[in-house]
Amino acid sequence: MAEHVAVGSAAAHLKSAAKGRIRPAADLRHGRLLFRHKHHLPMKPYAENRGRGPDFFVKYRLYSASEGGRKVTFQHLRCDFMYAGDDPQKDGIFMIHPEFLDERNVPIGEDVIIPLTGRASMWILNPVMRLEVHRSRVAVGVRGHFMEGSRKISDVEIDAIAGLHEDPST
Secondary structure, three states: OHHHEEEEOHHHHHHHHHOOOEEEEEEEEOOEEEEEEOOOOOOOOHHHHHOOOOOEEEEEEEOOHHHOOOOOOOOOOOOEEEEOOOOOOOOOOEOEEEEEEOOOOOEOOOOOOOOOEEEEEEEEOOHHHHHHHHHHHOOOOOEEEEEEOOEEOEEEEEEEEOOOOOOOOO
């Protein structure tokens, strides 16, 4: 869970760590310790949580920090999805979450920094929207963006359809 992650110098977090509120992760990245709240529980892969497979897959390119993107990204980012060319004020953005995959198409671990380019499975959260909107819009080659609020944080292109046309009630 991104809201439970703080990346910074060890000195900035040692006082909180000493009080038991946060704990350092097992490794050092880029000269900085990664801290997680002590109550952070690892999230299960989406397939296990939802009892089904993903709706579709995308190739993504996360924007770097210098392009206005995130400084660092971890698994189970709760960003939204917007189709390329849509106006977020008029057309809205959609609750479709990515699960980032490694080169073997296996979900990347929660404590691994997500690479700027790669592949992700996509999970439509609203079954009504899945049926009424996304079944007709999602197709191989369609482009879009991961969104944090009104801010684009990546470019994506749909490269495969998976369970999109299965039972929409899940």
